Amino acid sequence: MCSLLVAGSGVAQDVEPIVEIPPEPVTRPNIVFILADDLGYTDIAPYGSEVNTPTLSALAEQGVRFSNYHTAANCAPARAMLLTGVGNHLAGVPNIPEMLAPEQRTHAHYQGVLGDNVVTVANLLEGAGYHTYMAGKWHLGSTPNKLPSRRGFQRTVAMMDSGADNWEQRPYLPIYDQANWFADGERFTLPEDFYSSRFLIDKTIEFIDSNIGNGQPFFAYVSFMAVHIPVQAPQSFIDRYMGVYDAGWDVLREQRLQRAVESGLVPADTAMTRVSTTGDWDALDDDRKRYEAKRMAVYGAMIEAMDFHIGRLVEYLKSSGQYDNTIFVFTSDNGSEASGPADPEAFPARLGPAGQGYHTDYERLGLQGSYNSISPGFASASASPLSFYKFYTGEGGMRVPLIIAGEGLPRKQVSTPAFAWATDITPTILALAGVEAPGARYAGRPVLPMSGRDLSPLLSGNADRVYGEEDAVGYELTGHAVLFQGDYKLVVNQPPLGDGQWRLYNIARDPGEVVDLASGQPVIFQRMLARYQLYARDNGVLPLPAGYTQMRQLVTNALHQQYREVILLFLLTLLVLMPFYVAYRMKRKR
Structure with a gap:
């Protein structure tokens, strides 16, 4: 008991002091943001796929499926929007750098790397006391100031490029001299037993576990390489899909449409168009059918392998007592990719992979050393019932799965038809974490405001849509x-x-x-x-240079990269020899 002097009495009395009881601390959720690469609209079971994805199916049961979510038509622009909440043109990523024309690169906002005028969700969560981790594909800049370790992520292991091999440290395109992996800002050598999906989850668990006892929440960004080319998977997963796709892409596209209708993702009377690149399955000979079916079997296997390793992360969070306080966001950067050759056994189709040291043999398809990709026909089935695919602004290139789930979310086992857009992910994560968006300045520099919308009213059931009819x-x-x-x-x-x-x-x-x-x-x-x-x-959208096509520019950039050293050596040789040539000519004139 304390002896206090009561005001006005002049005498000391024994009085209980007034003690302010601090409020119960608010437990902020952990957030796991999982990004697949080139995953089509109906490529996972909760969206109508025949591929076995029990982990993602369970997450869909624990939250909300979005049937009308859209993203960019290719990877880096989507990643810029997903991580900043700002439109990709304003954020400096109108296209992947590998497809930018030299005329476009003269403009500051056409560099294909994340600008300094935006703030990442990792920056903001780190500033609010979150641990921030990143494992997987980055593709938003590889110079020192553009690495994820400089954009708010405390621990990172990141692949810088548009893609790479899933079994070993090697590039998949001649535009890259090597597969550029970095860990915590330094160049990194992959382990001998590397397989991308397993490795990325191993590192994510390692990062989370390193700080799990200090009471701070975490934000983990897991950016898979599945199912980007080269499409590769362990044999045990491939075996499960042998024979599944023998009926061909038209049958698969129809089957997926029916399952999407049954699950309420699309209207019952949804019609489909036939993409012109979809070949006639019945016109193929038996050997071609067999080969095409295995290409898709490896694709399905790669998706299931990704789901299996996500399941390992879920089990770790459960065993460590973190699962009930974790919110999961799962989506894809864009729709399915159809750039695989229609006939992969033709000489021109084999020439590219062979130049990179890959084979396309049927028996070893999808294993180490194999270069695999799905055909345009199966890519169309992957996006069923939508039209077009990656690189195009048809629904097949832009409408992809989005699942937001967690034990702490109020709505479960529901689907929403509300329109949602890639810039909405960062504002939603910030709202779930109780973190404010940045003002006009951040870290001493002006930054752009987020244009995305917070989707949490859809998660709580307080709204049917976050975009109005005029938005x-x-x-x-x-x-x-x-x-x-x-x-x-x-x-x-x-x-x-x-x-x-x-x-x-x-x-x-x-x-x-x-x-x-x-x-x-x-x-x-x-x-x-x-x-x-x-x-x-x-948004500063620039007109295209005359004659521009995506593939032509990609090939031009690849050739420029491949022969740049030869050209530089030639120019240096000319520079060294020029004085001797001039002296020789002057001597001849005398």
Whole structure:
């Protein structure tokens, strides 16, 4: 008991002191953000796939599936939006650097690397007391100031490039001299027993475990290389899919449509278009059918292997007492990739992989040393029932799975048809963590405001949508362009698959983009076209150089990279020999 002097009495009395009891500390959730690479809309079981993905199916049961979530049509632009909440053109990533033309690179916002005018979700969570970890593909810049270890991640093991081998440290394209892996800001050599999905989860568990006892929450970004080319998987997983795809891509596309309808992801009357690159399965001979089916079997195996290793992370979190306080966000950077050759056994198709030291043998397909990719036909099935695929602004290139799950979330086993966009992920993570978005300045420099929306009202059931009927979201990639507004989508796809004509679809009723409403809804069409022009102006979208195509520029950049040293040596030799040549010519003139 304390002896206190009561005011005005002049005498000391025994009085209980007033003690302020601090409020119970708010337990902030751990957040695991899992990003697949080139995963199609119906490539996992909760979205209608035949591929066995029990971990992702369980997560879908613990949260909300988004049936109308969209992302960029290729990887680096999507990653910029996902990690910053800012549109990719403004964030400095209008395209992957491997496809940028020299004329475009003269502009500061066309470098293909994450700009200093944006803040990553890792920066903000680290500033709020979170441990921040990253394992996997980065592809947002490889110079020292662009590494993930300089963008808010405390522990990292990261692959810098657009892709790499999944079995060993080797590049998959001649545009790279080596597979560029970094750990905590320093060059890193992969272990001998490397397989990408297993390794990335091993490192994530290692990072989390290193600080698990100090009471601070963690943010773990796991950026898988599955199912980007080269498509590779352990034999034990491949064996499970042998024979599954023998009926071909048309049958698979129809089967996935039916399952997507049954699960409520798309309307019952959803129609599909046939992409022009989808070949005639019945016209193939038996050997080709056998080979094509195995290409897809390896693809399915790689997805299941990814799911298996996510399951290992889930089990670790459960055994360490972290699972109940962890929120999971799972999605893909873009839709399925169809750049695999239609006939991988033809000489031109084998020439590229052979130049990199790969084989395409049937018996060893998907194993170490193998270069594998799915055909355009199976890529179309992977995106079923949507049209187009990666690099195009059709739904197949942009609409992908999104699952947000966790024991602490109020809604479970539900699906939402609300439109959502890649820039929404960072604001949602910040809201779930109780962390404010940055102001006009961060760390002493001006930064752009986030344009994404917080999706947590959809998770709680307090709202049916976070975008109003008049809210517009634009996007552009090498002339392929789109504007979303309400249930409508204004879109243009350039050749070779598109025709360069603007079209209008109601993607809530017609996700397969079959019925063009442009002529029947001219007011909506013109209004949205005007809104897209505003987007292009405000985001600094540049016109394409004459004759530009994605593949031509990729090949040109690859050749430039491959022969750059030879050219430099030639120029240096000329520089050294020039004085002797000049002296020789002057001597001849005398």
